[in-house]
Amino acid sequence: MTTLVPTQDPPSRDLTAGPPPPPRPVAAGPRGRGVLGARRRRRALWWALLLAGPNLLLLVTFTYRPLLESLYLSTLQWNLGSPDARFVGLGNYAEWFTAPTTGRIVTTTLVFTVATVGGALVLGLALALLLDRKVAGRSVARTVAFAPYVLSGFAVGILWLFIFDPRYGLLQEVLGWVGVASPQWYSDRPWPLVMVIVVYLWKNLGYVALIYLAGLQAVPQDLRDAAALDGAGRVRTLRSIVLPLLTPTTFFLLVTMLLASMQTFDIIKAMTQGGPLGSTTTLMYAIYEESFVNGRAGYASAVATVLFITLLAVTAVQMRYVQRKVHYV
Known part of the structure; x- marks a missing residue:
């Protein structure tokens, strides 16, 4: 005799409900997260x-490699074109000091440096x-003010030589109108140093003004x-709000x-060639004279x-102490 066992029907599904929720992803263990993180880091590296490599290669080739070679050459007594070089250690430094x-x-x-940097900041802000x-x-004036900065420093120096000429220059004519003899x-x-400073300021003033x-x-x-509503004038607003x-x-x-001023060469070369009697010879021009003139x-x-x-010490001091007084908004 066969016994019939009643079977239970499966629960009916509500057809009005939405689709079943997707299965929850199983979280990766610590090992899985470590592998994925390492892959992402390698890919980012x-x-x-790939992106910075070409720039780094150029920087190493044309900046750091010449710097190291210059440090090595500074310990040698070597003239340009000579096949012989003698190691002198710090002898060149002792001679220079x-x-x-x-x-x-x-x-x-x-x-x-002080005259050009200080003058450029004050006049550029004005x-x-x-x-x-x-x-x-206003747009035309901005273009005219910035134009000298993109010109060649050597060409600018040659141009201003005709302006400063004490016999036939334009400045001599202008001073003659008011009865003043040209220096x-x-x-x-x-x-000569004043002349070079004036030309340097004229060339770089537009850059400072644009920034x-x-x-x-x-x-x-x-x-x-808000300052105007409080009764502050233009001078007070400039001093208390704009300048900070x-x-x-x-x-x-x-x-x-500061870095550009201490490395100025082209204007001095074009106008004075370090003279008269070395009155316009800066450190940068002295390097040129000792290497390519004296050999x-x-x-x-x-x-x-x-x-x-x-330059490295001055920049470090600026970054360490001057930057403390910078106000960022």
């Missing part, structure tokens, strides 16, 4: 090397404030309007202009190393 012309070269470099006003022809720009100190102009346009207009907010721009210009490559490498260490 390869992409970084005890040379009678070193003090004059360092003083000229300091005067030129020019930027003028170019920031809403007046007719002997080429021979009487300190006029300051970008900083001025980034200052929130709400702050200026321009400190990042000023810091950037201070670093870049003392080892001694010139020592002077170049001194300049490099000076």
